[in-house]
Every structure is written in structure tokens, then in C-alpha cells.
Amino acid sequence: MQxxxxxxxxxxxxxxxxxxxxxxxxxxxxxxxxxxxGCGKTTILNxxxxxxxxxxxxxxxxxxxxSRKPPEKRSIGLVFQNYALYPHMTVLQNICFPMEMxxxxxxxxxxxxxxxxxxxxxxxxxxxxxxxxxxxQQQRVAIARALAKRPExxxxxxxLSNLDAKLRLGMREEIRRIQRExxxxxxxxxxxxxxxxxxxxxxxxxxxxxxxxKAAPRMLYNEPENLFVADFLGTPPINKLAGxxxxxxxxxxxxxxxxxxxxxxxxxxxxEIVLAVRAESVFAGGEPLFEGTVLERYALGKDELVxxxxxxxQQMRGFVSAxxxxxxxxxxxxxxxxxxxxxxxxxxxxxxx
Amino acid sequence: MRKSKAEAEQxxxxxxxxxxxxxxxxxxxxxxxxxxxxxxxxxxxKENYNLMTGAFTGFGWGSYSRIxxxxxxxxxxKNTALYVLIVVPVSTVLSLLAASLLNQKxxxxxxxxxxxxxxxxxxxxxxxxxxxxMFNYDYGLLNYFLSFFGLAKIxxxxxxxYNLPAxxxxxxxxxxxxxxxxxxxxxxxxxxQYYVAARVDGAKPRNIFFRITLPLLAPTIGLTLVVNTISSxxxxxxxxxxxxxxxxxxxxxxxxxxxxxxxxYNQWRLGLAAASAVVLFLIVMVxxxxxxxxxxxxxxx
Numbered sequence: 001m002q003x004x005x006x007x008x009x010x011x012x013x014x015x016x017x018x019x020x021x022x023x024x025x026x027x028x029x030x031x032x033x034x035x036x037x038g039c040g041k042t043t044i045l046n047x048x049x050x051x052x053x054x055x056x057x058x059x060x061x062x063x064x065x066x067s068r069k070p071p072e073k074r075s076i077g078l079v080f081q082n083y084a085l086y087p088h089m090t091v092l093q094n095i096c097f098p099m100e101m102x103x104x105x106x107x108x109x110x111x112x113x114x115x116x117x118x119x120x121x122x123x124x125x126x127x128x129x130x131x132x133x134x135x136x137q138q139q140r141v142a143i144a145r146a147l148a149k150r151p152e153x154x155x156x157x158x159x160l161s162n163l164d165a166k167l168r169l170g171m172r173e174e175i176r177r178i179q180r181e182x183x184x185x186x187x188x189x190x191x192x193x194x195x196x197x198x199x200x201x202x203x204x205x206x207x208x209x210x211x212x213x214k215a216a217p218r219m220l221y222n223e224p225e226n227l228f229v230a231d232f233l234g235t236p237p238i239n240k241l242a243g244x245x246x247x248x249x250x251x252x253x254x255x256x257x258x259x260x261x262x263x264x265x266x267x268x269x270x271x272e273i274v275l276a277v278r279a280e281s282v283f284a285g286g287e288p289l290f291e292g293t294v295l296e297r298y299a300l301g302k303d304e305l306v307x308x309x310x311x312x313x314q315q316m317r318g319f320v321s322a323x324x325x326x327x328x329x330x331x332x333x334x335x336x337x338x339x340x341x342x343x344x345x346x347x348x349x350x351x352x353x
Numbered sequence: 354m355r356k357s358k359a360e361a362e363q364x365x366x367x368x369x370x371x372x373x374x375x376x377x378x379x380x381x382x383x384x385x386x387x388x389x390x391x392x393x394x395x396x397x398x399k400e401n402y403n404l405m406t407g408a409f410t411g412f413g414w415g416s417y418s419r420i421x422x423x424x425x426x427x428x429x430x431k432n433t434a435l436y437v438l439i440v441v442p443v444s445t446v447l448s449l450l451a452a453s454l455l456n457q458k459x460x461x462x463x464x465x466x467x468x469x470x471x472x473x474x475x476x477x478x479x480x481x482x483x484x485x486x487m488f489n490y491d492y493g494l495l496n497y498f499l500s501f502f503g504l505a506k507i508x509x510x511x512x513x514x515y516n517l518p519a520x521x522x523x524x525x526x527x528x529x530x531x532x533x534x535x536x537x538x539x540x541x542x543x544x545x546q547y548y549v550a551a552r553v554d555g556a557k558p559r560n561i562f563f564r565i566t567l568p569l570l571a572p573t574i575g576l577t578l579v580v581n582t583i584s585s586x587x588x589x590x591x592x593x594x595x596x597x598x599x600x601x602x603x604x605x606x607x608x609x610x611x612x613x614x615x616x617x618y619n620q621w622r623l624g625l626a627a628a629s630a631v632v633l634f635l636i637v638m639v640x641x642x643x644x645x646x647x648x649x650x651x652x653x654x
Contacts, residue, residue, distance in 0.1 A: 049553065051552075071552055071553045078550070078553045080549075082544075084550040086547060086551075086565060087569070088571075097554055098555060101554055101555040101556045101557075102555055149554070
């Protein structure tokens with residue numbers, strides 16, 4: 001089911017949690033709502049579920065205006081951050097509860113439970129109480145319960161944040177698989193860019209309740225629309241070099257390093273800009289643009305990260321292969337690839353190239 | 354391996370140290386609870402015991418056979434049983450209702466919470482005198498309310514048939530505040546997320562109450578049942594303001610503790626008083642054990 005948010009605003013007293021958000025979530029896809037803490041992610045989820053009433057704007061499910069509908073009439077399944085499994089009920093009773101409320105006959109309920117047990121792989125846990133389950137198992141039960149009444153939308157609120165790192169990776173793939181198998185429109189709230197990128201079809205990136213960009217993860221990474229987006233995605237974080245426009249060229253602050261400007265946009269002389277460069281877009285040799293001095297080297301998995309100075313006062317990081325002979329203090333020619341290099345306005349964060 | 358500092362320090366605590374900390378409480382317990390209890394047990398078996406001289410003629414079951422053939426004691430057992438059987442469940446249900454209303458964030462809920470706790474901080478006798486007026490035949494509020502429904506006036510305090518109902522009504526009102534406090538505490542322990550989850554699952558308020566709230570409150574309800582059963586088995590004080598210190602208007606509203614009091618202070622028959630105390634103790638103990646046994650399965654997660 002397609003979900004459309006139209007100019008959605010939510011205020012809590014004086015604070016604006018969500019500010020004029022208009023976005024469409026495609027049917028049958030897994031959309032991640034991503035952003036730093038306090039950006040209104042969970043509020044958006046609660047607006048879609050109907051738990052939190054809107055201040056203004058409208059929410060459509062497949063052209064039907066559901067803005068004023070209570071949660072139970074929206075055909076949604078909700079997985080809470082702390083799962084909120086009923087502690088006094090067994091796994092079986094937990095999953096059956098929403099179906100009982102819908103007066104589904106018992107035979108049908110048990111058949112559905114079997115189906116769901118298989119989907120989320122908890123068949124052997126049916127007789128247990130939530131307190132006897134591990135975090136990952138509780139998570140699966142919570143998903144099964146959310147799917148029990150065959151909702152058209154599945155909403156997950158930071159579902160992996162209560163799990164340890166290793167389990168998180170596994171559950172991430174599980175959620176992806178469950179979503180693929182059930183083909184249900186899914187909204188997934190997270191603050192972890194890596195998590196969002198690895199499982200979502202689409203990512204909605206927010207900052208202070210305002211939509212920054214909605215795109216597929218690869219697109220978001222390769223073509224960020226503004227500095228915040230470029231900065232939020234990627235590990236290590238993108239390099240940001242401050243500079244100015246000077247004689248139609250980019251002049252980096254604290255240096256005489258200048259290179260040609262490749263943009264159709266009109267730039268003012270003296271305009272302050274940020275040149276953002278992904279660590280993997282930096283390499284030694286080729287057609288060097290400037291010279292860098294190695295400050296430090298770190299091992300990072302199979303690659304090594306080099307921190308080097310640019311001009312007198314700026315620094316950046318780049319990947320080199322482990323065999324690279326660069327030593328600390330050594331100068332080397334720095335070249336940039338065509339991809340992963342962006343030019344932003346220093347104040348508005350708007351992208352120029 | 355070297356012992357850690359904490360471990361080394363722990364070693365120096367000698368065996369009696371915890372006892373030392375407990376001593377102030379234990380001394381009080383020994384003097385005011387254990388000794389009187391054992392002494393009462395002893396007295397209940399002494400024949401023809403004289404408190405002043407300490408003389409007695411031998412040990413036996415005489416006091417017990419005498420109280421069980423005393424119509425007043427049997428009357429006391431019956432009245433106490435009826436009182437407990439009605440006051441405990443009714444006050445629990447009413448308190449549950451009040452607590453669930455108080456738990457909601459409504460206007461003036463703070464005021465209501467305070468109002469409901471007033472009976473707890475006022476003396477039974479003072480409140481009893483107020484209730485005496487409420488029960489008054491000619492001017493009482495209760496009879497006034499009955500008149501709204503076209504019902505005849507009831508002579509609550511002077512017609513022996515209505516003495517027990519009056520006592521029960523007063524008792525229910527008296528038991529409610531503590532029960533409400535305990536239940537409210539139980540309510541606060543329920544994660545509100547369960548209610549959101551249940552709402553999303555399509556549960557109606559009635560479903561939510563019976564399927565979520567009640568099971569999660571069960572351990573607290575169990576506690577209030579035990580506490581109230583014990584305290585209402587000892588019903589006694591309530592009689593004084595309502596019936597001028599008599600066990601009902603026609604001396605027909607004995608309770609076990611009133612009988613005990615009567616035997617001790619009015620009749621000076623200490624053996625009978627002690628025997629009735631022991632019987633009350635056994636009844637309360639058995640009731641509590643049965644309740645705990647039943648409620649064992651109420652804590653279900």
C-alpha cells in the first residue's frame with residue numbers, strides 16, 4: 001500500500017517535531033526513515049500509525065485519507081523499540097491476541113500462527129513467555145504479532161537498537177528477508193545510516209523535522225542533495241574542505257591550492273564553499289591536484305586510512321592499500337576521482353557540483 | 354590469586370554483626386509480639402487462671418470447649434466471617450474501579466487522589482462518628498438517598514437486622530484507601546506501551562482491561578486480598594462509634610475480637626480471651642496460607 005504524507009506538521013507545545021513533510025512511500029517497498037536523534041523519525045512513524053494525531057497536513061493510504069482514523073482502523077502492524085510483548089501471555093497468545101480482537105476463528109488463528117512461526121522462525125518457542133526469550137527472539141515474536149492480522153503496512157521503530165552488534169547484523173538480514181517474502185509495505189525507523197543503507201529500498205533522511213532527501217541508499221550516497229546528506233552518510237565521514245571562489249576557481253582556505261570549478265551554476269566571487277570528498281575518492285598519484293603531508297595511518301579492515309594535511313590548516317582522510325609505502329611526515333601528490341567529490345555552499349549547504 | 358580489597362574487608366565482618374543491626378527491631382518484636390503471643394497461648398491452656406495472683410489449677414482444653422459452647426463466640430465467628438466475605442471482595446472491586454479512574458489523566462485527578470486517601474489519615478473512631486450520622490434514621494444521608502428511589506427508611510443502627518450491613522458498609526469504605534493506593538502503585542508499574550500495543554492490535558477498552566490490565570495487576574490484587582482479609586478478620590474498633598461501644602444494638606453483633614475484648618476487660622475471663630485470640634490467629638493463618646497458595650500462579654511472568 002502506498003503511503004502519502006502531504007504537508008504533515010506535528011508540534012508538541014512549542015517544539016516542531018515534523019515540519020511540512022511531503023513524501024510518498026512506495027507500495028511493497030522497505031523505506032527507512034533516517035536521521036539523528038530528535039529529528040522526528042519516531043514521530044513520523046507514530047503519525048503513520050495514527051498513535052500521534054497530526055497538527056496539520058494529511059496522510060493517505062492508497063488515496064484514502066486516513067488522517068483522522070484511529071490506529072486500529074488503519075491496517076497497520078507496529079513493532080515497538082522495546083517490543084512491548086505482553087509479559088503474561090505466551091508467544092502463541094501474543095501472536096493470537098490481535099486476531100482474537102478481530103474475532104478470527106480459532107482454526108484460522110492457529111493456521112496463521114503456524115505460517116508466521118515459519119516466516120520468522122519461532123516455531124519451537126510458542127509455549128514460552130517473553131521473559132524466557134532472548135532479545136532477538138522477542139524481536140521475531142514482535143514482528144510475527146505485528147503481521148498476525150495481515151496488515152497492509154508494517155512499521156518498525158528502531159527495531160534493532162536493543163540488540164547487540166552481532167545479532168543486529170543477523171536480524172537486519174532477517175527483516176529484509178521477511179519483508180521480501182511477505183511483500184508488505186514497510187517503514188523502518190533508524191538512526192544508523194549503515195543499517196538504513198543496507199536494508200532499505202528507499203531512505204528518507206530528516207534533519208530537525210525537515211526532509212533532506214528521499215532516494216535509494218546508493219543514490220543518497222552518490223548524489224547527496226546537500227551537505228547534511230553528504231555528511232550523514234558514509235564511514236569514515238566525508239572530508240570537508242573549506243574554501244572560496246576566487247577568479248572562477250576553488251581556492252582552499254589556508255593554502256594556495258586552487259583548482260578549476262566544474263559547475264554550470266553561477267558562483268559569486270569570494271563565495272564561501274565546502275568541497276566534500278569521500279575518503280575512497282582520494283588517491284595518491286595520477287594527475288595530482290595538490291600535495292598532502294601524511295600525519296597518521298590507521299588500519300581499517302583490509303584497507304588503511306591515511307590522515308594528511310592539506311595546506312596549512314586543513315586535514316583530510318583517504319584510503320590507501322595496506323602495501324602503500326607512505327610514511328608519517330612524508331609528502332605525496334593527492335588526486336581526486338570523478339565520483340564522490342561534491343561542492344556545497346558553506347552556509348546553505350546547497351549543492352553546486 | 355590475591356584477594357581483592359572488598360573481599361578482604363568482607364572477611365572482617367564477624368558473624369554477629371548483622372544481628373547487631375537487627376537487634377533494635379528484634380527486641381521490640383520479642384517483647385511486644387513473640388512474648389505476648391506465647392503467653393496468650395499458654396494462658397489459653399491454663400484452667401481457672403488468675404491474672405493478679407498468677408494462680409491456675411492445671412492445663413487443659415477447658416477454655417476452648419467453653420468458648421465454642423458460648424453463643425456469643427459462635428455469633429462472633431459468624432459475623433466476622435460474613436464481614437470478611439463481603440467487605441474484602443466488594444472493597445477490592447470498588448477500589449479497582451476507583452484506581453483505574455484515578456490512574457487516568459483527567460482534570461482534578463490530583464484532587465481526587467487526595468480525597469480518596471482521607472479515610473487513611475483519619476481515626477476510625479472520628480470517621481465512625483460521622484458515619485453514625487450518615488446512618489441516622491431521621492436525618493442520615495443514607496436514608497435520604499434511599500428516599501430518592503422511593504425506598505423506605507432503614508433503621509441501620511437500632512434494628513439488629515441492619516447492624517451488620519451498616520458495619521459492612523462502613524468497613525468497605527474504610528478498606529478502600531489502602532487498597533486504592535496499592536492498586537495505583539500496581540497500575541504505575543504497567544508499561545503504558547502495552548496499552549498502545551493493545552490499541553493497535555484492535556483491543557477495545559473492555560478487552561484491554563480484562564486481557565492486559567487485570568492480569569498484570571493480579572499480583573497486586575493478591576496482595577490487597579491478603580492484607581484486607583487479615584485486617585478485616587480483626588474488625589472491632591468500628592463497633593464502638595456506631596453502637597456506643599456495644600456489639601450491635603441488641604448485643605447480637607459480636608465479632609471475634611470484640612468477644613476477646615469483652616472476655617478480657619469486662620468479664621475478666623482471661624483463659625477465654627486467650628483461647629479466642631488463638632482461634633482467630635489460626636483462622637487468619639489458614640486463610641492466608643490458602644490465599645497465597647491460590648495466588649501462587651497469579652504472578653505469571
